[in-house]
Amino acid sequence: MFKKILVGIDGSAKGDKALEMAIGLAKESGAxxxxVHVIPWPNLPNVFPPGAIAYVPESVIQDLTNELKAKAEKTLKERLLKVEEAGVSGKIKVLEGEPASAIVNYAQEEGVELIVVGNRGISGVKELLLGSVSHKVSQLARCPVLIVK
Structure with a gap:
């Protein structure tokens, strides 16, 4: 059925549940x-106060970006071991940008047939104002999206 499945990994328990679901689907279909982990650049939420980034030296921004990439790669490699232990082939990719758009663009470029993401549980007014990555992915994607609660 599916030959390529993308899983959004953010290091959360919800992302790990999405990965478990994707592994089961991949085993059934041979996918x-x-x-994929997305570093939300250039907005870097919760790192600098609004407007402060204009006053941060380029070297500090580069160091922070390198640190975030290293942490993301470590997280992805840990999850890749779980995939491989289940007898499924996999690959990892660290992306930068707005998370939903980066996920959807990567999926299109790689010919992904299913996107699996966890639901972080944002609801009500907060989701209306901020949106959620899973909701945005489901609206932008050209392939099926499975949102795991």
Whole structure:
């Protein structure tokens, strides 16, 4: 059925549940799993106060970006071990940008047939104002999206 499945990995328990679901689907269909983590650049939420980034030296921004990439790669490699232990082939990719758009663009470029993401549980007014990555992915994607609660 599916040959390529993308799983959005953010290091959360919800993301791990999405990965478990994707592994089960991949085993049934013989699919390859693409594990993707997105560094939300240039907005870097919760790192700098609004407007402060204009006053941060380029070297500090580069160091922070390198640190975030290293942490993301470590997280993805840990999840890739779970994929491989289940007898499924996989690959990892760290992306930068707005998370939903980066996930959807990667999926299109790689010919992904299913996107699996966890639901972080944002609801009500908060989701209306901020949106959620899973909701945005489901609206932008050109392939099926499975949102795991």
């Amino acid at each position: 390859e799993i693409h594990l």
